[in-house]
Amino acid sequence: MHRVLGDRKAVLILLGPALLVYSLIMLVPMVWSFGYSFTEGNTVEGFTGNGLDNFQRLFSDPAVRDALWFTAKYAVVVTVGQVVAGYLLALLYVFFLKRASALVRTLVFFPVVLPTVAVGLLFQKFFQVAPQTGPVNSLLNAVGLDSVDWFGSAGHAFWVLIVMDIWRSMGFYAVLLFAGLVDIPEEVLESARLDGASGLRLVRHIVLPMSFPVLMSSVIFSINGTLKVFDSIVALTNGGPGSGTTPLTLYMFQTSFTYGDYGYGSTIALLLTVVCLLVTLVVFRVSRRDPTEG
Amino acid sequence: MAIDTSVRIRRPRRLWVKLVVAGLLVVEVYPLVWMFLTSLKSNDDYLNNSTWSLPTTWEWGNYTDAWTTGHIGLYVQNSLLAVLPALALILLLGTAAGFALQVMVWRGRSLTLLVFLTGMMVPAQMILLPLFTVYFQAGLSGTLWPLILTYTGTGLPLTVFMMATYYKTVPRELFEAATIDGAGILRAFWTISLPMVRNSILTVGLVQFFFIWNDLLIALTFTNSQDLRTIQVGLLNFTGDFGATQYGPLFAAICINVFGTLVIYLFLNQKVMKGLTSGAVKG
Numbered sequence: 001m002h003r004v005l006g007d008r009k010a011v012l013i014l015l016g017p018a019l020l021v022y023s024l025i026m027l028v029p030m031v032w033s034f035g036y037s038f039t040e041g042n043t044v045e046g047f048t049g050n051g052l053d054n055f056q057r058l059f060s061d062p063a064v065r066d067a068l069w070f071t072a073k074y075a076v077v078v079t080v081g082q083v084v085a086g087y088l089l090a091l092l093y094v095f096f097l098k099r100a101s102a103l104v105r106t107l108v109f110f111p112v113v114l115p116t117v118a119v120g121l122l123f124q125k126f127f128q129v130a131p132q133t134g135p136v137n138s139l140l141n142a143v144g145l146d147s148v149d150w151f152g153s154a155g156h157a158f159w160v161l162i163v164m165d166i167w168r169s170m171g172f173y174a175v176l177l178f179a180g181l182v183d184i185p186e187e188v189l190e191s192a193r194l195d196g197a198s199g200l201r202l203v204r205h206i207v208l209p210m211s212f213p214v215l216m217s218s219v220i221f222s223i224n225g226t227l228k229v230f231d232s233i234v235a236l237t238n239g240g241p242g243s244g245t246t247p248l249t250l251y252m253f254q255t256s257f258t259y260g261d262y263g264y265g266s267t268i269a270l271l272l273t274v275v276c277l278l279v280t281l282v283v284f285r286v287s288r289r290d291p292t293e294g
Numbered sequence: 295m296a297i298d299t300s301v302r303i304r305r306p307r308r309l310w311v312k313l314v315v316a317g318l319l320v321v322e323v324y325p326l327v328w329m330f331l332t333s334l335k336s337n338d339d340y341l342n343n344s345t346w347s348l349p350t351t352w353e354w355g356n357y358t359d360a361w362t363t364g365h366i367g368l369y370v371q372n373s374l375l376a377v378l379p380a381l382a383l384i385l386l387l388g389t390a391a392g393f394a395l396q397v398m399v400w401r402g403r404s405l406t407l408l409v410f411l412t413g414m415m416v417p418a419q420m421i422l423l424p425l426f427t428v429y430f431q432a433g434l435s436g437t438l439w440p441l442i443l444t445y446t447g448t449g450l451p452l453t454v455f456m457m458a459t460y461y462k463t464v465p466r467e468l469f470e471a472a473t474i475d476g477a478g479i480l481r482a483f484w485t486i487s488l489p490m491v492r493n494s495i496l497t498v499g500l501v502q503f504f505f506i507w508n509d510l511l512i513a514l515t516f517t518n519s520q521d522l523r524t525i526q527v528g529l530l531n532f533t534g535d536f537g538a539t540q541y542g543p544l545f546a547a548i549c550i551n552v553f554g555t556l557v558i559y560l561f562l563n564q565k566v567m568k569g570l571t572s573g574a575v576k577g
Contacts, residue, residue: 004473005399005466010480014398018391018450019406021383025421025447026413032424043427089318096311104315106563108322113559113566115508117526118551121544122329131341132541135328138345167321176571221574228417231510235530249511252419257515262423269419276417 036266042256047263054267063243064268067251071275074161074247075226081166082226083218086173091203093174094181105178108171116168120235123164127151154244157237161245165232173218180214181207216287223283227276248272326552333357333545340541356542357550363536366547368521369528370554376438376513376524377506380445384453384502385495387446392457393483397466407458413451421448422515429516440516441524445506452573453498460494461487497569500562504555504570525551 037054041047058064089108093101111119127150128134137147150156184207192206208215230249233239239246239254246254248268256265332340333356334349343350361367391410395403421444429440464487472482488495513524523531532547533539559566 004470004479005397007398007479008400010478010483011394011398011400013480014390014394014483015406018387018454021387021443021447022410022413022450022454025425025444026416026451027409029421029424029428030416033420033422036423043423043430092311092314096308097315104318106567108318109563109567110556110559111322112570113504113508113555115526115529115551115555117508117510117529118548121529121548122325125332125545126325126328133345135324135345167325171322172570172574175567176574179571217574224415228419231508231526234510234514249417249419253511253514256423262426266423269417269423272417273420277415280415 033266033269036263037270038263040261040263042260042262045260050263054264057264058267058271063246063251064248064271066243067246067248068271068275070245071227071229071247071249074158074229075223075279077162078165078226078229079219079222081162082169082173082222083177083215085166085170086177086218087215089170089174090177090181091207093178101178105171105175109175110171111168112172114168116231117235119164119168120232123160124151124236127160151237152241154241157241157245161233161236164236165226165229168232169222173222176218176221177211177214180211184210213287216283220280220283220287224276224280227272227279248275329545329552330549333542333549335542335545337541353542356540356546359536359540360543360546360550364532364540364543364547365520365523365528366525366532366550369523369525370550372438372517372522372528373507373524373526376441376445377503380442380449380506381499381502383442383446384449385499388450388453388498389457389488389491389495390483391450391454392459392461393487395454396458396461397464397469397483397487398479407455410451410454413448414455418448418511422512426515435516435518436522438522441513444512444516445509448512449502449506453502456498456501456573457491457494460491464490497565497572500558500566501569501573503558504566507555 036047038049038051039047040050040053093105097104125132126134127136129137129147129149133141133147136150140147148156150160188206188210189202192202197205228249229247230253233245233247233250237245239250243251249272252265252268252272255261255268328345331348332345334352334354335343335356336349336351336353339350339353395407425440425444429435429443434440469479469482469486472486473479508526509524510526510530513527514530517523517527529547529551532544536543
């Protein structure tokens with residue numbers, strides 16, 4: 001019976017083009033980029049091998065250390081922020097708004113689809129101090145506080161970035177987690193309520209454990225995205241002031257295209273890839289979920 | 295029953311729930327309203343009056359300035375010319391591959407699916423430099439082809455994976471029955487399976503559209519001249535032929551960029567939400 005579905009020529013015709021394009025655009029360049037790590041130079045000037053020099057440089061480069069630290073800090077804070085904000089929203093949708101939540105859900109989700117560049121520029125102007133006092137500083141002034149130069153120091157800029165990325169994505173995690181909370185059987189909640197569990201106790205002992213799988217997939221998805229953050233930082237601060245908000249992705253980009261050092265750029269890209277894979281693997285292990293499960 | 299109704303009547307009356315929701319809506323919506331109002335202000339109005347005020351005169355001309363003098367029209371055109379072909383290729387190749395991987399029976403298909411999956415984990419930075427070399431040496435650097443090809447390649451893993459998942463819901467027997475009367479499996483793919491997953495193709499298409507349309511990294515890497523800039527790269531470097539920054543047109547440009555996605559979201563929000571979140575759970 002399976003003969004028609006096992007037709008090799010048909011498999012080749014259907015799968016071949018996708019596999020070919022995917023291999024040429026992604027798989028081959030990955031290996032190739034790994035090869036670049038042992039060279040210096042760029043496309044225009046040509047490449048020359050330099051052994052392990054790039055790796056030695058990688059481990060002693062203070063800019064790499066700073067970028068790695070910034071990436072880690074950003075990924076942890078935003079992941080926690082996104083998932084917690086999303087979870088609180090999901091609880092709000094499920095337990096307080098109930099069926100009336102569709103409109104709120106849809107509205108809060110909207111920033112997810114906005115172009116990051118547009119959101120970055122919007123927040124830049126929203127938090128600015130000059131040439132015009134933006135809404136945030138106007139609000140501070142209105143309650144008697146001084147304006148803050150939000151992009152004048154890396155510390156302040158970091159928090160604007162965090163606020164922006166949580167604003168942008170909490171609606172997404174809310175909907176994702178909402179789907180997990182809705183799946184909790186009403187009888188389970190009802191019987192817990194009859195046993196006297198309510199409010200926080202209900203959330204802690206019933207809701208949280210039962211939504212743990214979807215919570216963990218949110219964390220995995222979030223950390224995987226935040227480690228690769230690029231667009232929002234380029235649009236909001238472009239890594240500044242100085243290199244105070246430069247993650248690995250941006251440092252790789254600047255090394256390659258601003259300084260034309262493709263070899264070292266590839267080495268940084270390799271580090272980024274290894275970090276992404278390791279972190280995902282660890283989170284996966286912690287969550288103990290079956291990787292083949294949908 | 296009794297419990298249910300009492301809960302439903304009591305809960306929405308809680309004041310703090312209303313306050314939280316109201317606060318939430320202000321936080322989500324006000325920045326966008328502010329952006330729109332500011333896009334209608336003149337430069338003097340923007341620089342000298344309070345940030346909260348309405349425009350003193352409504353400068354709709356900011357939009358035509360952004361579109362022509364600011365080159366946003368050109369950038370939108372470039373974006374469409376890069377996004378639409380890539381989207382068509384992604385959907386065609388991805389759906390066919392999803393069919394081959396899920397419906398058809400052959401050795402090595404789970405391994406192949408896994409190979410596609412790795413593409414979702416690896417950051418784009420890992421493929422940019424070799425691609426840059428290839429496009430440069432192939433003489434494609436001055437065209438939109440690098441964008442089309444790269445978007446197609448990077449969009450495939452998620453598409454293949456999502457389409458394979460959707461094909462799980464279609465019973466295999468259907469295709470077996472169809473092919474018994476001599477219709478080839480390729481024909482069955484085209485005439486029977488495609489109409490059945492039409493909705494899923496639309497969903498995946500929306501997801502990919504937002505990813506590609508909003509992309510900055512790839513567009514920034516491969517658009518080396520101003521004439522090739524996509525809307526995102528163009529907006530990032532928005533000065534146009536103005537010289538000094540003109541705030542009205544800048545905000546108008548941001549608004550134009552946002553309105554495109556707003557219109558799609560207005561009509562297809564449920565599909566967009568479903569598509570984007572299901573892509574995440576699978577990834």
